[in-house]
Amino acid sequence: MTLAELVLGIMFVGLIAYGLFGGADFGAGIWDLLAGGTRRGARQRELIEHSIGPVWEANHVWLIFVLVVLWTAFSGAFAAVVTTLYIPLTLAAFGMIARGAAFAFRKSITTLGMRRFLGAGFALSSLVTPYFLGAVVGGVASGRVPPGIARGNVITSWINPTSALGGVMAVLVCAYLAAVFLCGDARREGAEDLADEFRVRALGTAGVTGVAGLAGLFILRGDAPLLWEGLTGRAVSVVGLSVVAGVVAVVCLVLKRYVPARLASSLAVTTILLGWAVAQYPYILVPDLTIDDAAAGHATLQAMLVALVVGALVLVPALVYLYVLFQRSPPEPAGGPTAPAQPSAAGTT
Amino acid sequence: MAPLQLVADAAENLYPARMQMALSLGWHIIFSCFGIAFPLLTVFAEWRGHKRGNPALTELARTWAKAMGVLFAAGAVSGTLLSFEMGILWPGLMDRFGGIYGFPFVLEGYAFFIEAIFVGIYLFGWNRMSPRAHMLSALPMIISGAAGAFFVVAANAWMNNPTGFRLDADGNVVDARPWAAMFGPSTWPQVVHMLLGAYMVTGFVIASVYAVGMLRGRRDHHHRFGLLIPLTLAAIATPVQIGVGDWIANTVAENQPVKLAAMEGLYKTDTRVPLSLGGLYYDDQLHYAIEIPFGLSLLIHHDINGQVTGLEAVPADERPPVNVVHLAYNVMVGIGSALLLLAFLFGWTWWRRRRLPRTPWFLRAVAVSGVGAALALECGWVTTEVGRQPWIVYGILRTTDAVSPAPGLFLGFYAVVAIYLALTALTVLVLRRLARGHDTPAPQEVDAAPPDEHTEELAVR
Ligand code: HDD
Numbered sequence: 001m002t003l004a005e006l007v008l009g010i011m012f013v014g015l016i017a018y019g020l021f022g023g024a025d026f027g028a029g030i031w032d033l034l035a036g037g038t039r040r041g042a043r044q045r046e047l048i049e050h051s052i053g054p055v056w057e058a059n060h061v062w063l064i065f066v067l068v069v070l071w072t073a074f075s076g077a078f079a080a081v082v083t084t085l086y087i088p089l090t091l092a093a094f095g096m097i098a099r100g101a102a103f104a105f106r107k108s109i110t111t112l113g114m115r116r117f118l119g120a121g122f123a124l125s126s127l128v129t130p131y132f133l134g135a136v137v138g139g140v141a142s143g144r145v146p147p148g149i150a151r152g153n154v155i156t157s158w159i160n161p162t163s164a165l166g167g168v169m170a171v172l173v174c175a176y177l178a179a180v181f182l183c184g185d186a187r188r189e190g191a192e193d194l195a196d197e198f199r200v201r202a203l204g205t206a207g208v209t210g211v212a213g214l215a216g217l218f219i220l221r222g223d224a225p226l227l228w229e230g231l232t233g234r235a236v237s238v239v240g241l242s243v244v245a246g247v248v249a250v251v252c253l254v255l256k257r258y259v260p261a262r263l264a265s266s267l268a269v270t271t272i273l274l275g276w277a278v279a280q281y282p283y284i285l286v287p288d289l290t291i292d293d294a295a296a297g298h299a300t301l302q303a304m305l306v307a308l309v310v311g312a313l314v315l316v317p318a319l320v321y322l323y324v325l326f327q328r329s330p331p332e333p334a335g336g337p338t339a340p341a342q343p344s345a346a347g348t349t
Numbered sequence: 350m351a352p353l354q355l356v357a358d359a360a361e362n363l364y365p366a367r368m369q370m371a372l373s374l375g376w377h378i379i380f381s382c383f384g385i386a387f388p389l390l391t392v393f394a395e396w397r398g399h400k401r402g403n404p405a406l407t408e409l410a411r412t413w414a415k416a417m418g419v420l421f422a423a424g425a426v427s428g429t430l431l432s433f434e435m436g437i438l439w440p441g442l443m444d445r446f447g448g449i450y451g452f453p454f455v456l457e458g459y460a461f462f463i464e465a466i467f468v469g470i471y472l473f474g475w476n477r478m479s480p481r482a483h484m485l486s487a488l489p490m491i492i493s494g495a496a497g498a499f500f501v502v503a504a505n506a507w508m509n510n511p512t513g514f515r516l517d518a519d520g521n522v523v524d525a526r527p528w529a530a531m532f533g534p535s536t537w538p539q540v541v542h543m544l545l546g547a548y549m550v551t552g553f554v555i556a557s558v559y560a561v562g563m564l565r566g567r568r569d570h571h572h573r574f575g576l577l578i579p580l581t582l583a584a585i586a587t588p589v590q591i592g593v594g595d596w597i598a599n600t601v602a603e604n605q606p607v608k609l610a611a612m613e614g615l616y617k618t619d620t621r622v623p624l625s626l627g628g629l630y631y632d633d634q635l636h637y638a639i640e641i642p643f644g645l646s647l648l649i650h651h652d653i654n655g656q657v658t659g660l661e662a663v664p665a666d667e668r669p670p671v672n673v674v675h676l677a678y679n680v681m682v683g684i685g686s687a688l689l690l691l692a693f694l695f696g697w698t699w700w701r702r703r704r705l706p707r708t709p710w711f712l713r714a715v716a717v718s719g720v721g722a723a724l725a726l727e728c729g730w731v732t733t734e735v736g737r738q739p740w741i742v743y744g745i746l747r748t749t750d751a752v753s754p755a756p757g758l759f760l761g762f763y764a765v766v767a768i769y770l771a772l773t774a775l776t777v778l779v780l781r782r783l784a785r786g787h788d789t790p791a792p793q794e795v796d797a798a799p800p801d802e803h804t805e806e807l808a809v810r
């Protein structure tokens with residue numbers, strides 16, 4: 001493995017983390033959208049809010065991580081991708097702004113009208129943002145981004161069969177992941193009925209995603225033959241693993257074993273992304289630019305590697321601490337946020 | 350697409366792309382200031398409240414923590430847009446220099462990751478962790494906020510003074526040394542100036558909120574501490590900032606003489622140059638300015654015979670728009686001096702009498718100091734960025750050559766204007782609610798209050 005491939009590999013780990021954590025986050029927003037009227041959906045929305053409140057910002061820094069690694073280590077390819085695909089990327093960025101702002105602010109708003117408006121903004125942008133990101137992946141994977149600045153077609157690079165497939169798959173995968181994750185969260189909060197509701201949704205989306213994925217392979221055969229060849233050739237074992245993991249996840253869901261279900265569905269999603277990477281290897285921009293040709297100079301790659309490894313040593317424990325604290329903690333003690341001056345904080349001295 | 354059309358598009362894109370960049374950064378920078386300085390103030394209030402067992406302080410800390418959460422969220426989403434824009438708008442910069450210029454952003458990514466994690470922990474952990482562990486969890490926020498600012502400003506300093514690489518005969522980058530590139534001559538003065546600026550903006554803005562409350566007759570402990578703590582921080586930072594301003598001006602004179610000439614509206618290279626305040630620059634000369642004899646020579650060389658380079662040193666197409674730079678620079682320095690007076694008045698009265706100055710003009714001045722500090726910060730950035738024109742990488746790459754030629758790019762600018770207008774309105778709305786009711790939750794907290802019962806009844810009917 002060359003240095004360039006190593007750095008790209010680390011970037012890909014970030015991309016997978018974004019797919020899992022960011023994906024579940026987007027998916028939670030999608031279920032928020034589908035939760036029904038204000039009264040009926042209130043409990044589900046509350047659960048969703050509990051599940052992503054403290055982690056939603058951290059979940060999205062993964063994307064920043066992916067961007068900065070790409071633009072430093074693979075500047076040329078990065079410039080080519082973002083200029084050709086600038087429209088879906090800009091729209092995705094707007095979606096992230098709308099989503100973050102609406103989610104952040106709706107809690108602090110107590111009038112129902114405003115809250116509904118912000119809630120709708122949050123949910124709707126949770127749906128469109130992964131679509132655009134998936135469309136970007138589709139554009140890159142189907143070889144519609146030539147090297148060079150803004151050389152590709154700024155419209156057809158993301159409005160095409162593979163991009164549509166990428167977008168739809170992204171949305172489905174997000175919704176599926178979120179449903180699986182929310183089952184566990186609901187059980188932890190002692191709401192077994194909610195867990196059941198999300199279990200049904202998880203099983204439903206699992207089915208739809210599976211069907212869409214299989215149908216998608218045929219779209220790829222016509223629209224992105226190189227990707228199709230890779231997926232059915234070199235990457236076939238990864239694709240196979242994805243299918244197996246998906247089936248295991250479904251079995252776990254049926255048996256209400258939510259922790260293994262989480263692991264299996266995470267594996268299924270990881271292997272989908274990995275399949276794309278293996279199928280596209282060694283190209284960063286199919287069919288013209290390979291990873292090694294696109295890479296920055298040796299000194300930059302070396303500096304990146306040092307920074308990435310040392311940074312991870314700081315980052316990973318902090319991240320684990322956040323999730324552990326959050327997954328284990330009981331709800332806030334009596335008084336809650338409505339009684340700011342807590343005896344525990346103010347009265348101990 | 351025909352090459353001819355691409356070129357036409359690039360020219361058409363330049364102006365809106367600049368405006369989009371300036372708007373996004375100018376917006377982000379205000380919120381990032383709070384990300385840098387607010388954790389320090391909040392944990393200080395928490396610590397004092399804990400130590401003295403003073404519920405007013407603890408409640409203040411809690412309110413601040415929530416405001417911090419809202420501001421952090423706004424900063425994070427605007428920063429995300431920036432990361433996209435860097436490549437979408439300026440591919441010529443990223444393509445050619447990404448290997449050097451991009452590197453500090455990788456480190457910045459880590460810093461903000463840590464900050465985002467600990468903002469989550471700090472807000473979520475309120476009352477869930479022991480007071481000591483909770484206060485300790487603020488420490489990584491304080492450090493990573495400052496570190497993040499360091500990396501970003503180091504990247505900007507590199508645009509001003511590109512170092513750490515060589516160009517071969519074709520202008521390709523060879524021998525990139527990304528670590529060295531982060532420590533060019535502008536880095537430390539710019540970073541220190543920015544960090545102090547962030548402390549000033551945060552301190553004065555928060556103090557001004559409570560000054561307004563006190564002017565309306567609310568003189569309880571809550572307001573008193575709310576004014577005193579941030580104002581003290583800002584008052585300490587201000588005199589240091591002025592000193593650092595002198596340092597940074599000298600760095601600019603040394604490395605970017607044309608920028609300095611634009612800041613001063615100076616056309617002719619000369620000795621015994623006066624310092625010019627205000628005025629309008631046209632026909633290669635500054636008109637109607639107030640002049641302080643020998644001022645500039647003294648400031649730059651500490652010698653009245655010191656020679657200062659004028660704009661004539663470079664051809665006309667390598668000069669920045671002088672009026673913008675000169676005006677922005679003067680406004681920054683003017684506001685800085687006014688804030689110094691305010692800080693001095695506050696410090697003197699406190700030192701001698703242990704109380705706030707009694708005149709209502711003091712509170713009125715504090716009430717506007719927040720806006721003033723933010724304006725000074727924006728003006729400083731306009732000085733830096735517009736003063737570097739027409740270069741995006743000083744002396745090496747022109748902004749015209751860096752902008753994306755993609756068709757339709759300019760439409761993004763209008764969208765960004767609309768989005769930032771909405772976002773600003775929302776942020777203000779939410780912060781005002783926070784100011785009125787302390788029980789409003791922050792975005793990272795998990796327990797949201799239900800909507801007003803009353804309105805819900807209405808809506809359901
Ligand atoms: C609260 C904010 C604030 C205040 C009161 C001042 N500044 Fe400033 N200044 C900034 C906030 C700022 C800034 C926004 O943070 C800048 C933009 C880029 C940078 O590194 O700092 C800046 C840039 C900047 C530059 C351009 C640097 C460059 O292009 O590399 C100079 C020469 C000065 N400042 C000088 C001064 C002087 C002499 C001041 C004395 C009164 C002063 N500043 C007060």
Ligand code: HEM
Pocket residue numbers: 367368370371374375377378439442501502504505727730731734735737738740741748
């Ligand atoms: C945060 C405060 C900042 C403000 C208010 C600001 C403002 C501006 C303005 C007004 C321009 C347009 C200049 C012109 O075309 O005349 C500009 C350009 C630009 N700025 Fe900044 N800037 C800020 C910080 C930064 C930082 C930290 C960076 C990078 C690390 C940066 C990178 C750029 C780039 C790449 C351009 C476009 C190219 C150019 O016009 O030179 N800016 N900015």
Ligand code: HEM
Pocket residue numbers: 057060061064374377378380381382383384385420421422423424425426427428429430431432435461462464465494495497498501502543
């Ligand atoms: C002088 C200029 C800048 C300063 C001082 C600054 C500082 C900060 C700080 C302190 C934060 C933490 C979050 C917050 O406080 O809201 C932040 C967030 C962020 N900034 Fe900036 N920034 C600057 C310019 C930029 C630029 C030019 C970029 C991108 C190219 C950028 C990208 C980001 C991103 C992506 C985040 C969000 C990270 C997260 O989610 O936590 N910033 N910035």
